Amino acid sequence: MNFNFLTPVSDAVLAHKELIAQQALGKKIKVHSRQNGIPDLDDVQLAIIGVQESRNDVNYMGANINFDSIRKTLYTLFPGNWHTIIADLGDIEPGETVEDTYFAIRTAITVLLEKKIIPIILGGSQDLTYANYRAYDSVMPMVNIVNVDTNFDLGDANLPIKNNSYVGKVIVEEPYNLFNYSTIGYQTYFNSQEEIDLIEKLYFEAYRLGEISGDINKVEPLLRDAHIVSIDLKSVKASEVSDNQKYSPNGFSGKEICAITRYAGISNKVSSFGIYEYHNSKNDSASSMLLAQMIWYFIEGVNCRVADDDFTNEKYYQKYNVLVDDDELIFYKSLKTGRWWIEIPFLPDVNNKLKKHTLLPCMHSDYVIATQGEIPERWYKAFRKNSF
Numbered sequence: 001m002n003f004n005f006l007t008p009v010s011d012a013v014l015a016h017k018e019l020i021a022q023q024a025l026g027k028k029i030k031v032h033s034r035q036n037g038i039p040d041l042d043d044v045q046l047a048i049i050g051v052q053e054s055r056n057d058v059n060y061m062g063a064n065i066n067f068d069s070i071r072k073t074l075y076t077l078f079p080g081n082w083h084t085i086i087a088d089l090g091d092i093e094p095g096e097t098v099e100d101t102y103f104a105i106r107t108a109i110t111v112l113l114e115k116k117i118i119p120i121i122l123g124g125s126q127d128l129t130y131a132n133y134r135a136y137d138s139v140m141p142m143v144n145i146v147n148v149d150t151n152f153d154l155g156d157a158n159l160p161i162k163n164n165s166y167v168g169k170v171i172v173e174e175p176y177n178l179f180n181y182s183t184i185g186y187q188t189y190f191n192s193q194e195e196i197d198l199i200e201k202l203y204f205e206a207y208r209l210g211e212i213s214g215d216i217n218k219v220e221p222l223l224r225d226a227h228i229v230s231i232d233l234k235s236v237k238a239s240e241v242s243d244n245q246k247y248s249p250n251g252f253s254g255k256e257i258c259a260i261t262r263y264a265g266i267s268n269k270v271s272s273f274g275i276y277e278y279h280n281s282k283n284d285s286a287s288s289m290l291l292a293q294m295i296w297y298f299i300e301g302v303n304c305r306v307a308d309d310d311f312t313n314e315k316y317y318q319k320y321n322v323l324v325d326d327d328e329l330i331f332y333k334s335l336k337t338g339r340w341w342i343e344i345p346f347l348p349d350v351n352n353k354l355k356k357h358t359l360l361p362c363m364h365s366d367y368v369i370a371t372q373g374e375i376p377e378r379w380y381k382a383f384r385k386n387s388f
Helices: 011-019 068-076 098-114 128-134 166-172 193-201 209-214 216-224 254-266 285-303 364-371 377-386
Strands: 046-051 086-092 118-123 143-148 178-186 205-208 228-232 272-276 317-324 327-334 340-344 358-362
Touching (some): 011 068, 046 098, 068 285, 098 118, 098 128, 098 272, 118 128, 128 143, 128 166, 128 228, 128 272, 143 166, 143 254, 166 178, 178 209, 178 377, 205 209, 209 216, 254 272, 340 377, 358 377
Parallel strands (some): 046 086, 046 118, 118 272, 178 205, 228 272
Antiparallel strands (some): 317 327, 327 340, 340 358
């Protein structure tokens, strides 16, 4: 397999790996080293890749990115009762141009997706999510992205791509593979009213920080429906991270962001996961530990996945029909996990890529709302998108 653009994990990290406890995670990870090259990936389910690229950051000042402290911290953590095999494939260094870096990301992720390996990407500026999205072009026809962020990152799609405008490129550039885009934890004062209105007009989903902090379980159906999860570390409040990483006094707590990453891992659909906008510093222990724990919880989630979304066998689910005005809403509840879905009907006259009944993850509260005669907002937005 041609992964020539991946540089090995540093000797400093490998030396640290020798000193950690025998039961620690680092002893169980297959590592790309200078001495042994890229490990065999045949039985690997998760692969860590660092991307040292941030030239499209609007505040780029020429700083280099180094993930050594994150790796050292992650390696020292102890795994749970896990069955997945993990590889650390090292880093993608900045190419001659940012487009070269994008090409390397796209190539690596496409190969991993085809091998059914979930990439865990450490970035770099969040515009790298665009390259991650493009890796799906030849893999699946429609993609859902969840962005955990203070901002929508729509920007002006007519201008060159930046870390605060990459979503605009995702929406307008062919091939059009984006079905749904959701933002978790946005803060209104960081977003123009025009962007907020556009999100509404496109029937995308947006959840304010206060709404999610009040009930973190609300993110579960969103992440259950996501293929790509992209986390901007600026969504974490300043008190939780090291000096170089501080952005806003308001944001997710360490506990909340780890709950979100665990929900991302539990999702049967999530096939790539990225944490972006990392800025290393000399006194980096808080940020490194937080990122290591976010990755740990994502891996924990993957190990807790349950195949509960197969509705061909009636003994594994219950079906509920609810009449709301002239609409019949059909809900499914898994008897394995207790999770809920709602059916979005196929519209035969519409030329879209969803040529079947689509099941949209939802919460029990959506079913309760429907029984009270109210259309759940998630169903309405998905139905309208499906009608385009």
